[in-house]
Amino acid sequence: MCCLRRKKNKQGQYQELISVVPSVPGHSAPVIPVSQGFCARHGEIPFSLPPRCVPQNTAVLRDAERQEKEKEGAMKVDAQRDILAHRGSLSVGSWYPVGSVLTGLYSMTPLSEVVAPPLGMATRLCFSVEYRHSSEQLVVSLLRLSNLLPRFHSNMTLVELRLLPDDRRPRQAKARGTGPDPEFNDCLIFQVSAVCVLRSTLSVCVLSVEKDGKRHAVGRVLFPLEGELGQAGRVLWRDLDPEEETQCSELGDVQISLSYSSSLQRLSLVVLGARGLQLLTDAGVCVQVSLQIHTQMVKTKRSCVVEGEQDPIFNYRMTFKLRPQHLDDACLRFELQHPNDNRSEPPALLGVLVLGPFMYARGLQLQHWMDMINKAQEPVRMWHRLGRAI
Known part of the structure; x- marks a missing residue:
């Protein structure tokens, strides 16, 4: 930049204080003064080429270049193999390793060791309930069944949930296995207000489905929510009431x-x-x-x-x-x-x-x-x- 300052001396004359052209050493990189009020042209930029060695024997140079390229290619292949061996066998194309999932980092403790069923021979349902006031949602977590009757071990287990008395559409969950203790690990959500949830009853109906689609009722759990939402997330065990063992009412x-x-x-x-x-x-x-x-x-x-x-x-x-x-x-x-x-x-x-x-x-x-x-x-x-x- 050009910096001029007007200062009047005793004789009434002006004096230049700072030089407008910065001094550049001869051996340094070229500097383009872009703030002088003009644009530099390509012809005004000094440049120099590095020294080039021209060998006398061209055939020797070609052999050296070929050997150097082969060596670089071998080094790239070795580096690629090292990367694939380190990150896994999954890759995209031949030069884009993606990696693989290490199953040891995601191992989970079996659910049977986390929530052991209480002693007894009755068929029990393991679940938990939680009410979220901010979103007005009732979250029901189905965990597992225990002591399922032997005649239902080979069938698929299906659970239907309703929020009585006003919920009209059932929520369904299917077990992820068969046997005496099928596991669900499913989370189902009911949209219900905080006023209505205390007057509601959670109905859980357990069904056994054969291969031909025929259903058998295993039992039912009726869980009134009033007074049960204080301890959110606690594991609950409830016995299933079999249909054939239901006690008769007063009139039949x-x-x-x-x-x-x-x-x-x-x-x-x-x-x-x-x-x-x-x-x-x-x-x-x-x-x-x-x-x-x-x-x-x-x-x-x-x-x-x-x-x-x-x-x-x-x-x-x-x-x-x-x-x-x-x-x-x-x-x-x-x-x-x-x-x-x-x-x-x-x-x-x-x-x-x-x-x-x-x-x-x-x-x-x-x-x-x-x-x-x-x-x-x-x-x-x-x-x-x-x-x-x-």
Whole structure:
């Protein structure tokens, strides 16, 4: 840069203080003064070529160059082999080693050694629950099953989770192995508010699936969440309640099979049997089934009368015409009755059961209806407790 400063001396004259051209030694690299107000041209840049040795024998030079190239190529191949041997056998092309995963760094302790099941012979489910208030999510971690019955060891184990009473879509998890102690290691998330989660119940249904797709109910766990979310992440063990060992209710239980075909718009049901009924007379037992849409009774059917006993077997099939758009508005009402010889008098009522969507039912009754919708044209069988007529 050119730096000029105006300074008036005693005689009123100006004096140059700094030289505008920097001094450059003769032996140093060339300096291009780009700030002088002009651009340097290529012709003004001094340069010099390094000395070049021209050998007298050209053939000797060619042999030396060839030997040097061969030596460099051998060194590159050796270096490539060293890299591949150090980083693994996986490579892209021939000169881009990617590496390999060292399994020793990712070894995990078997889950059976981390969470050992408590003593006992009952089939148990190992899981944990955690509620995240920031995102309003209930996180359920399925870990493993223990003491599975021997007849289920060779089948695939499937678990269906629901958040009762309002959750309509089940979450599923499949075991990663077979045997008496199949492992899951799956994490399932339910989106639920902090107010509703305390009033909810986690339903875990364990199913055994054969190779041909046939399912068998192993058992069920009903886990109320109220008071259980304080210690997040702790491992929980719960015994499965087998379907065949479920205790009868006060009025008895009834077994129903439901299936629905959307293409045929047909709802099919089979009243299989009942148990633990409180019979009043020996006149026999029958089942009356009514299809209801909103508050309107659409159709009513009645089964044949079975001789009076506490555990009658019906195996009575019924079908109803039901459009898919009414699946959320319709319900089935079951009434177990004692018929009277005098038809002018109403029959004696033994118990009532209502199966339907969330508008009419809760708990297992709601779950049975949703299973029927989700498993198209596949019969879903379940035991239900009878209630008193309101």
